[in-house]
Every structure is written in structure tokens, then in C-alpha cells.
Amino acid sequence: MSGPLEGYFVIELAGMGPAPYACMLLADAGATVLRLTRAGDGGGASNEWDLLSRSRTSVSIDLKRPEAVDLVLDLTTRADVLVEGFRPGVAERLGLGPEDCWARNARLVYARMTGWGQDGPLAARAGHDIDFIALAGALWPIGRHGERPVPPLNLVGDFGGGGMLLAFGVVSALLEAQRSGSGQVVDAAMIDGAASLMTMVHGLRHGGMWQDERGVNLLDTGAPFYEVYETADEGFVAVGAIEPQFYTALLEGLGIDAASLPPQMDRTHWPETAARFAAVFKSKTRDEWAAVFEGTDACVVPVLSPAEAPAHPHLAARETFVTRRGVVQPSAVPRFSRTPAAVRDAPEVVEALGVWGVGEETVAALRSSGVLRDDSSRD
Numbered sequence: 001m002s003g004p005l006e007g008y009f010v011i012e013l014a015g016m017g018p019a020p021y022a023c024m025l026l027a028d029a030g031a032t033v034l035r036l037t038r039a040g041d042g043g044g045a046s047n048e049w050d051l052l053s054r055s056r057t058s059v060s061i062d063l064k065r066p067e068a069v070d071l072v073l074d075l076t077t078r079a080d081v082l083v084e085g086f087r088p089g090v091a092e093r094l095g096l097g098p099e100d101c102w103a104r105n106a107r108l109v110y111a112r113m114t115g116w117g118q119d120g121p122l123a124a125r126a127g128h129d130i131d132f133i134a135l136a137g138a139l140w141p142i143g144r145h146g147e148r149p150v151p152p153l154n155l156v157g158d159f160g161g162g163g164m165l166l167a168f169g170v171v172s173a174l175l176e177a178q179r180s181g182s183g184q185v186v187d188a189a190m191i192d193g194a195a196s197l198m199t200m201v202h203g204l205r206h207g208g209m210w211q212d213e214r215g216v217n218l219l220d221t222g223a224p225f226y227e228v229y230e231t232a233d234e235g236f237v238a239v240g241a242i243e244p245q246f247y248t249a250l251l252e253g254l255g256i257d258a259a260s261l262p263p264q265m266d267r268t269h270w271p272e273t274a275a276r277f278a279a280v281f282k283s284k285t286r287d288e289w290a291a292v293f294e295g296t297d298a299c300v301v302p303v304l305s306p307a308e309a310p311a312h313p314h315l316a317a318r319e320t321f322v323t324r325r326g327v328v329q330p331s332a333v334p335r336f337s338r339t340p341a342a343v344r345d346a347p348e349v350v351e352a353l354g355v356w357g358v359g360e361e362t363v364a365a366l367r368s369s370g371v372l373r374d375d376s377s378r379d
Contacts, residue, residue: 003030003332004339008080008174009356011072012036012056013063013096015085017129017154018162018190019113020052023083025167027055028332029341031081032355036061036072039373051329055344057352060373068371069095071358076101076108078356080177081170085113088123098185108183109173113166115157117189129157129190136161136194141201145215145222161193216267218242224274225250225264228303235286236303239277249298253289254280 005026012023014037027033033056061068073096076082082101084091091097091112098110115132116122133139133156134149143150169186177183204210209218216222225241241250247264251257254277261276262269281289286302293300304312310321310328322331324343332341346352349372350360366372 002339003028003341004336005171006030006339008032009078010034010081010083010170011075011079013072013082013084013086013091014038014053014058015113017052017158018166018188019083019085021159021163022111022113022166022170022188023056024052024054025163025333026081026170028343029336030339032056034059034075034352034356036063038063048325048327051327054324054329055332055342055346057346057349059349059353062371062373063094063096065369065371067366067369071366071371072096073100073104075356075358076104079105079108080174081109081111083111083113083166083170088114088118102183106182107177109170109177109186110183111166111170111173111186111188113162113188113190115162115190117192118185118187129154129162132157132161132190133194136191136198138194138198141214141217141220143214143220145213147215149214156197157190157194161195161197162188162190165190165193165196216270222267222270224270224277227274227277229278229281231281231284231286231289233285233287237281237286237289238301238303240299242299246297246299249293249296250300253293253296253298253300256280 008026008031010023010026010031010033012019012033012035014020014035020035023033023035035053035056035058037058037060039060039062061071063069063072082096084096092100101108101110112118114123115127116125130139130151133151136157138156138161139149139151141149142152166186166188169188173184173186201210204217205212211217214220219226221227223242225239225247227239228236229239230236239250241247244264248258251261256276261273284292289300290302309315315321320331321328322343323329329343332343335341347355350363353363354360363372
């Protein structure tokens with residue numbers, strides 16, 4: 001084991017999406033994470049494609065059983081962090097709320113991942129990424145002029161505004177607990193995180209540099225030099241030539257005389273400039289344009305599919321992707337110079353629970369009684 005979080009112990013009461021992603025980041029960074037999936041969820045079964053559960057052992061547990069709750073509370077005495085992704089109030093009804101856990105370990109960081117947060121009028125309501133980013137004001141600006149907003153996969157709410165916010169909150173609370181000796185609740189809500197990701201846009205709005213109209217601004221496809229263009233082979237290139245020197249390099253690569261165009265920042269002429277760029281980009285294939293702009297600072301790159309990205313020379317050189325058990329997947333991030341993070345092999349269930357002080361005979365007894373289920377797995 002290595003990584004900056006080596007020596008920290010995390011209990012993950014497994015949920016969906018953002019919480020598993022946060023726990024993946026913690027496990028890749030060296031934390032010992034025990035992933036407890038609720039019996040019947042199917043989360044304990046090992047799937048080679050379930051990459052969000054990597055680097056840690058999954059154990060299926062029946063939390064409706066008092067013995068299972070007792071086991072989790074016993075585990076908290078060894079833990080530094082507990083992560084849960086239930087709706088507000090569920091953990092308390094199970095007997096696993098913050099106060100229940102702090103009675104065993106006052107230093108425990110209790111991290112909660114929800115969509116709407118622990119309080120507020122919508123706290124108990126169901127929702128998904130698209131709902132959270134819609135109310136946060138993050139979905140409305142994403143899309144082309146005159147068209148509907150386009151959901152950006154589930155990257156903004158679930159993973160950027162959710163999982164990463166949770167991981168940041170956990171590490172921050174761990175640092176504070178080292179000073180104070182006391183744990184606290186980390187209330188990570190996807191709607192809060194999505195709103196936070198919009199901080200720059202709010203600043204631009206108040207500075208008069210962002211219009212409340214879709215597809216007319218600097219970064220939302222309104223600018224012709226920050227756009228995606230189709231190529232002759234029905235591929236695409238991404239252009240991000242904002243700064244004047246980068247814009248000059250873009251025009252040189254396209255073979256366009258700057259004097260034949262309006263000034264770069266003349267918004268009234270952006271649509272006609274974009275049309276001219278589009279016509280030129282349609283004259284060559286995606287890879288031909290990639291060759292034209294290779295080695296320049298025009299900020300023009302090919303748009304690669306998820307299948308193509310791992311083979312790109314830059315990503316291959318940095319080992320941004322790794323192949324584990326035949327599955328290509330993103331490598332551990334971020335990178336640490338002295339204590340590297342890594343995608344890890346997780347121990348078998350007996351070994352994994354042994355690290356937490358649960359003996360082999362106890363594991364066998366819990367299995368035979370149905371507290372631990374047979375779909376417990378090694379990730």
C-alpha cells in the first residue's frame with residue numbers, strides 16, 4: 001500500500017454514483033475503505049465494469065438485522081471516516097446516525113452525500129443529477145443558442161458537484177479532527193456543489209461579461225474561437241483560441257487573413273466568423289486538422305471518443321489510463337510525487353475484515369446467520 005491516505009480507515013455504506021466515486025478516490029489514494037453494500041442491492045457482486053467500486057473490498061450486509069448494525073458500530077471504533085448516501089433520516093432509523101457512531105468514536109468524520117442536502121424543503125424528495133443541476137442554475141446555460149439546455153452527462157451534479165465535493169469535505173474534516181480531536185458531519189449536497197461550480201459564471205454576470213442568453217457568451221459556443229467544428233470525415237475538432245496570440249495561431253492554421261475578419265472580440269460579428277470557420281474546417285478530416293495544428297499554440301485538438309482517448313500519445317505517455325483485468329479505465333488521480341496513488345487490488349473478505357479486527361470465526365458466523373451475504377466480493 002502507498003498513497004497519502006495510507007493508514008486512514010473508511011467505512012462506506014454503499015450508495016450510487018457520487019459517494020462510491022468519492023470513496024474510489026479515497027481508496028486509490030491509499031485509504032483502507034470497507035464497502036458495505038445493503039443485501040439485495042446486488043452491490044456486493046463483483047463486476048469487472050463496476051469501476052466505481054475499485055480499490056476496496058465489497059461486503060454485502062443485511063442492515064435490517066441488529067447484528068449487522070452492531071457490526072458497523074463496532075467497526076466505527078477503528079474508523080476515521082464513515083460515508084453514507086441515504087436519504088436524510090435513514091441512517092438514524094437504522095441506528096447508524098452520527099450520534100450513534102460518535103458514542104463509539106468521538107473523532108469519527110461522518111460524511112453524508114445527498115442530492116438536496118440534509119435540510120430544506122426538498123431534502124426528503126427523490127432526484128437525479130439533472131434535477132440538482134437544473135435548480136442550481138448550472139443546466140440552463142449549457143447548450144446552443146435557440147436550443148434546449150443539454151445535460152452534460154452526469155458529470156456536474158454527481159461527480160464534480162457531488163463526489164469530488166464529498167472527498168474534499170472528508171479530507172478537510174480529517175485535518176480538523178487531528179487538531180480538535182472531534183469529528184463532525186460533512187453535509188455534501190450535489191445541488192450545493194453544482195452551484196459552487198458556477199462561481200466564475202456568477203462573477204462574470206455581475207461584471208457585465210456574461211449575458212443571460214444561451215450560446216452567446218465566451219465559453220458557451222457563442223464565440224467562434226471557443227467552439228466545436230465538424231470536419232470532412234464527420235469528425236470534430238475543439239477550438240479554444242481565446243487569447244490574441246492563440247487566435248492568431250488559429251487563423252494561420254486555417255489559412256485565413258486576419259484583415260479579412262472583424263475584430264476577434266466583436267460579438268456582433270461572431271456568427272458570421274463562426275460560419276466562415278465552419279466552412280474551412282469542413283475542408284479537411286479531423287486527423288488532417290490535428291496534423292496542421294500539431295506543435296502550435298492554437299488550442300485546437302481532435303474530439304476523441306472514450307474508446308480513442310487512451311491511445312492518444314499524450315495520455316499514453318502520462319499513463320492517464322490503465323488496464324486492469326482487461327478493463328481500460330482512468331488511472332488514480334491526482335498524482336503525488338512521494339506517496340503515489342494507484343488503482344489497487346483489494347483483499348478477500350476475510351482478510352479485509354481481519355484488518356478491521358474482525359476474526360475469521362466471526363466472519364464465518366456472520367455469514368452462516370445471514371448477516372453477511374454470499375455475494376460479498378473482492379473488488
